[in-house]
Amino acid sequence: MTPEIFALCVSAALLELDTTYAFQLTLSRGIIAGPLLSLWTGDLMAGIQVGVFTELLFSDVNPLGGILPPSAVVCSAVTLALHAMGIELYFAFFFGVVGAILFALAEKFMRKNRFKWLIFWERRVMQQPGQINHAILSALANAFLSTFLLIFLFTWLCGKGLVWLVPHIPVQAHFACRFAYMAVPWIGLATLVPAFRLKTR
Template sequence: MIAEIASVSFIGGLLSLDVSAWGQIMVSRPIVCGPLIGLLLGDLKTGLIIGVLLELIWINVISVGAAIPPDATIVAVTCTTLIILTESKLSLGSDFHGSYRMVVLALTMPLAEFFKTIDVKQRKLNARFVHYLDREILKGNLKAVGKVNNFSLFLVFLRGFLFSLVAISVGVYILPKLFSYLPYAMLVGLNFAYRLMPALGLAIAFNTFRGL
């Protein structure tokens, strides 16, 4: 499992680059990175299901210009990985798989806002790099431009890698134990809520494109 967590975290770091720092070819969208993580972990079906659900929920969240939206990519990577790695190890009846997935979804979605906060702080750090570059360019050191750009990209990758690594490593051990303490009535309710998630996602999608 350690190798799988490390591999997924590495992919999470690469996908973080696509959000706004480099590329922006939309491979970081949940509908793409969910199945990608599922394929890597040997469960493409679960990856596709979670990716589609999260894409519908976050379909109106797009990084445009200087805007810093909640990071749906880190949620998709973390949520998909945790479900695939831990769900099969739980003794769940067919009626409670949805309950467990709902718990994982509910606990990983707030990570989007937390990751956004880290992103804001990192962009403030980039402003310091700009002032440093101004001084280096005035000195005639044009090579500093490429070095600083590459270092900034590395920091974005490192942020995504470390965040994914910590979140998944902690979640793998905490989520199954937490789920075992939930009462039966709550499990039934969570399973029903999970079945309604596609409807919620479609409602968000319809509302987003209603005025177009």
């Protein structure tokens, strides 16, 4: 794994903090995260394409009622990292989607287990108000580190597996994956049209 891909994983973990933990400047949206992360790989057009496709694909998932949507940052990061390793974009994207879904499940599990840790810090801050900055920084560092490890390990495992697997994939599978990849924006638009119709009524 090259230093650029390592830096991409670090940047993705930082951008993921923007979703709920810090800032919330919408930097974690796929349309923004994709081009930003692609600066590490040097393929801006791939970053824009992945960002737009990710945005459209996940546009119908609303984070309401305890629903944790797939991470657009993780999807973009895994896709661009695998593409930088030499994997075709239409293969890499689907592994990015799988990574985003798995990350959402892992994040949900971590949030449940983080509850006891938050109670501990709440009691400590109540006793020592000066500890609040330390508590916030500790929470951010913990979220960053766990996100980085998940992105890095998933990307590394997929990269190792795909480098070995891709040469053995038949041409028909390449064609099918390329066709499915190009259908992604249309699937996203198909989910948006009914939503806009409902809002205009």
